[in-house]
Amino acid sequence: MIHAKSLIYDYETFDSEGNADGVVRALDDISVDINRGSFVAILGRNGSGKSTLAKQMNALLLPTSGTVWVDGKDTRDESELWNIRQSAGMVFQNPDNQIVGTVVEEDVGFGPENMGIPTEEIWVRVNKCLKRMGLEPFRYDSPNTLSGGQKQRLSIAGILAMEPKCIIMDEPTAMLDPGGRREVMKAIKDLLAENLSVVLITHYMEEAVEADYIYVMDQGHVVMAGTPVEIFSDIDMIRRYGLEPPQVVQVVDLLNSKGIKLDRSILTTEELIKALCQR
Amino acid sequence: MIRDITIGQYYKAKSVIHKLDPRLKLVCTLLFLISLFLTRSVMTYLLATLWLIIVIKTSKVPFRFVIRGLKAIVILLLVTALLNLFMLKGGDVIVRIGKLTITESGLATTIYLAIRLIYLIIGSSLMTLTTTPTALTDGIEALLGPLKRIHVPVHEIAMMMSIALRFIPILLEETDKIMKAQLARGADFENGNIFHRVKGMVPILVPLFVSAFRRANDLALAMEARCYHGGDGRTRMKPLHYQKRDYIAYAVMGLYMVLSFCGGRWLPLHFWVF
Amino acid sequence: MSTIELSHVSYSYDKDHPEDTTIEDVSFTVEQGELVGLIGQTGSGKSTLIQHLNGLLKATEGDIRYGGTSIYTPKYDLQGLRFEVGLVFQYPEYQLFETSVIADVSYGPKNQGCSPEEARERAIEALGLVGIGEDLFEKSPFDLSGGQKRRVAIAGVLAMHPHVLILDEPAAGLDPEGREEFLSQIRQIHDRTGMTVILVSHSMEDVARFVDRLLVMNRGKLLMDGTPREIFSKTEEMNQIGLFVPQVTYLVQELAKQGMPVGDQTVLTVEEAAEAIARALK
Numbered sequence: 001m002i003h004a005k006s007l008i009y010d011y012e013t014f015d016s017e018g019n020a021d022g023v024v025r026a027l028d029d030i031s032v033d034i035n036r037g038s039f040v041a042i043l044g045r046n047g048s049g050k051s052t053l054a055k056q057m058n059a060l061l062l063p064t065s066g067t068v069w070v071d072g073k074d075t076r077d078e079s080e081l082w083n084i085r086q087s088a089g090m091v092f093q094n095p096d097n098q099i100v101g102t103v104v105e106e107d108v109g110f111g112p113e114n115m116g117i118p119t120e121e122i123w124v125r126v127n128k129c130l131k132r133m134g135l136e137p138f139r140y141d142s143p144n145t146l147s148g149g150q151k152q153r154l155s156i157a158g159i160l161a162m163e164p165k166c167i168i169m170d171e172p173t174a175m176l177d178p179g180g181r182r183e184v185m186k187a188i189k190d191l192l193a194e195n196l197s198v199v200l201i202t203h204y205m206e207e208a209v210e211a212d213y214i215y216v217m218d219q220g221h222v223v224m225a226g227t228p229v230e231i232f233s234d235i236d237m238i239r240r241y242g243l244e245p246p247q248v249v250q251v252v253d254l255l256n257s258k259g260i261k262l263d264r265s266i267l268t269t270e271e272l273i274k275a276l277c278q279r
Numbered sequence: 280m281i282r283d284i285t286i287g288q289y290y291k292a293k294s295v296i297h298k299l300d301p302r303l304k305l306v307c308t309l310l311f312l313i314s315l316f317l318t319r320s321v322m323t324y325l326l327a328t329l330w331l332i333i334v335i336k337t338s339k340v341p342f343r344f345v346i347r348g349l350k351a352i353v354i355l356l357l358v359t360a361l362l363n364l365f366m367l368k369g370g371d372v373i374v375r376i377g378k379l380t381i382t383e384s385g386l387a388t389t390i391y392l393a394i395r396l397i398y399l400i401i402g403s404s405l406m407t408l409t410t411t412p413t414a415l416t417d418g419i420e421a422l423l424g425p426l427k428r429i430h431v432p433v434h435e436i437a438m439m440m441s442i443a444l445r446f447i448p449i450l451l452e453e454t455d456k457i458m459k460a461q462l463a464r465g466a467d468f469e470n471g472n473i474f475h476r477v478k479g480m481v482p483i484l485v486p487l488f489v490s491a492f493r494r495a496n497d498l499a500l501a502m503e504a505r506c507y508h509g510g511d512g513r514t515r516m517k518p519l520h521y522q523k524r525d526y527i528a529y530a531v532m533g534l535y536m537v538l539s540f541c542g543g544r545w546l547p548l549h550f551w552v553f
Numbered sequence: 554m555s556t557i558e559l560s561h562v563s564y565s566y567d568k569d570h571p572e573d574t575t576i577e578d579v580s581f582t583v584e585q586g587e588l589v590g591l592i593g594q595t596g597s598g599k600s601t602l603i604q605h606l607n608g609l610l611k612a613t614e615g616d617i618r619y620g621g622t623s624i625y626t627p628k629y630d631l632q633g634l635r636f637e638v639g640l641v642f643q644y645p646e647y648q649l650f651e652t653s654v655i656a657d658v659s660y661g662p663k664n665q666g667c668s669p670e671e672a673r674e675r676a677i678e679a680l681g682l683v684g685i686g687e688d689l690f691e692k693s694p695f696d697l698s699g700g701q702k703r704r705v706a707i708a709g710v711l712a713m714h715p716h717v718l719i720l721d722e723p724a725a726g727l728d729p730e731g732r733e734e735f736l737s738q739i740r741q742i743h744d745r746t747g748m749t750v751i752l753v754s755h756s757m758e759d760v761a762r763f764v765d766r767l768l769v770m771n772r773g774k775l776l777m778d779g780t781p782r783e784i785f786s787k788t789e790e791m792n793q794i795g796l797f798v799p800q801v802t803y804l805v806q807e808l809a810k811q812g813m814p815v816g817d818q819t820v821l822t823v824e825e826a827a828e829a830i831a832r833a834l835k
Binding site for chain 2 (some may be wrong): 604607609632635636639640641642645647648649652660661664665695708709713
Binding site for chain 1 (some may be wrong): 324498500503505
């Protein structure tokens with residue numbers, strides 16, 4: 001679905017007078033593959049280049065060198081720009097700063113309007129997406145009256161209405177409370193059930209555990225790549241990149257060091273309970 | 280305080296007035312305002328009062344919401360009214376308080392002015408209360424449409440208005456938050472001379488601007504990601520089509536204008552001598 | 554002593570704004586030097602509550618006493634109270650405004666009436682407490698990274714030498730490493746200065762490890778007040794109000810339900826969980 005090959009991205013820095021005084025390499029030789037229908041998590045410290053990579057995935061930023069293909073289209077091909085943005089939608093961190101409409105249903109219709117979809121079709125899509133994200137009861141409300149979790153679901157609905165194949169989410173849960181985070185995770189699972197690809201950038205390891213594949217970034221490089229089991233089995237390594245493994249993984253690690261041998265592939269509470277009870 | 284500002288306040292209800300085309304509502308509001316200034320006849324004002332009562336009733340907006348907008352102009356109203364009352368001279372003197380006098384003409388003008396201002400606010404509040412901000416900006420965009428020919432960026436202006444309407448409550452809340460945060464650092468916004476107070480605003484204004492720019496930046500990115508590229512090739516979720524009820528409403532409005540004008544002209548039930 | 558006592562505090566905004574949170578009949582006492590966590594869902598009244606503690610909001614009913622004196626006595630020095638009870642709002646980096654880091658941190662002390670030299674001294678000391686190096690002092694606060702900005706903003710409150718420090722979601726948006734570092738720094742500051750610290754948080758994992766006492770708010774009411782161990786033993790009740798106990802707490806509770814002899818103690822940390830399980834398996 002999305003492929004990046006030897007992607008490099010530089011940006012210029014400016015001094016206080018506005019003159020270019022340096023070049024920073026934000027992404028350095030990145031190659032990633034997001035397959036259709038898969039759930040990929042991108043982890044890493046703040047400033048490691050995760051968000052920059054996300055913006056490359058729907059042509060908000062373009063490579064300095066290397067190539068990014070979205071649904072088979074090169075992001076540098078200007079004639080495909082709107083097709084690319086339509087097939088790879090993006091949800092951002094701050095729920096307030098991405099809602100355009102002053103009424104919930106109108107915000108969902110914003111994307112399709114921009115794409116030039118006929119009016120009747122827009123309504124069909126809006127109704128469908130509101131229902132899918134459970135926002136039907138709020139459709140005539142002002143977005144300002146929604147909770148954080150609801151606002152993010154609205155953002156997702158707005159992207160869904162463009163009928164994308166992939167949704168890229170840049171820390172969608174960072175500003176939410178635990179309840180709101182669960183809402184968003186549930187929404188993500190619904191999307192996956194409909195064979196959409198989801199790219200999730202997050203600081204919450206419990207969320208990343210659910211992914212099919214994880215990329216860990218540091219200083220503009222992809223430093224680790226693998227399934228959650230592969231990534232989290234190397235606790236020392238992921239700590240080096242500023243990440244904290246889920247508590248369950250830490251417990252398994254401690255138990256192993258105490259001589260209680262447990263499978264390193266255990267990532268969730270349920271799995272650990274099962275493993276311990278079978279002993 | 281800050282939270283009492285009610286720009287673009289929309290009152291959710293199901294009524295014919297809510298359903299009317301925003302273009303119609305804009306035109307009618309404008310006509311209504313004009314009608315208030317056309318004549319100075321009691322008839323006109325009686326008719327306008329009746330008109331407002333009917334519209335408020337059919338709109339199903341509670342009366343206290345309708346007059347909320349008046350709160351903001353109470354002081355303006357009082358000051359202008361008092362000035363008029365005492366400054367305007369003409370006709371017989373009715374009251375004399377020391378050097379101040381109130382004349383017939385002064386009193387009449389004051390009453391007219393107050394009524395005009397109050398009705399003006401009520402009339403336009405009714406429009407914003409019954410029209411969603413989006414519909415309103417759509418209406419403005421459509422009405423200003425002809426200006427596109429002389430290269431006025433009508434779509435962009437309408438989009439800017441609609442975004443402003445969406446972010447006003449957010450930025451007001453933010454102002455409140457920043458103010459509290461600086462108060463918590465011992466800021467004092469209430470005491471001292473003017474120079475001191477203006478200087479005291481810096482800790483609020485700088486963060487507010489920084490935040491507004493950050494939000495604008497985020498929003499621009501989000502809009503681009505959602506394929507926004509100006510008004511070209513854009514379709515409408517809620518295109519404006521006049522319905523039968525809109526034509527009827529135009530007719531009713533026309534009738535009102537004729538009655539208001541003629542009533543004012545030929546049934547001049549004026550106050551006193553005017 | 555700077556004890557904070559709340560007795561039957563209620564607060565409601567005017568009737569025109571029913572959507573705002575209110576608080577209802579909240580009473581508790583925080584002694585000097587305590588490290589208290591305040592948890593609850595968004596809209597449970599946490600933020601409203603903490604704004605009462607330094608007099609930014611005035612209770613519609615009830616009384617708040619600071620150091621034995623009601624802050625609602627006529628002519629009470631509220632500005633003075635705000636220097637004593639330092640309040641750091643959520644995302645405090647958005648309140649930075651000065652041209653340099655040091656000037657921004659000096660803003661509070663200057664409002665307190667400190668001389669420029671003294672304000673500067675206090676600023677330097679506060680920046681040291683939060684781990685901001687001298688090389689950043691003259692930089693514009695807007696040029697710093699997110700985490701650094703956050704520290705500078707907190708230094709801005711610490712420089713006022715408060716006796717009580719209230720932090721609203723201080724670790725929100727930080728990465729795991731930053732979060733960990735930051736919270737241990739707050740713990741250090743608490744231990745070193747003997748300051749009372751009230752920490753508002755969404756992260757049960759964090760409060761479980763960092764605080765000695767927890768206050769749980771729900772729908773404007775104070776629902777629970779106790780040690781983290783007491784409170785997290787009530788998993789059911791916590792789930793009902795949308796707060797989820799730490800993963801390890803839940804894990805050990807479930808194991809106990811399955812009949813594993815993990816002991817009666819509610820587990821709060823990874824280490825405790827591993828120990829309990831190891832003991833049960835021996």
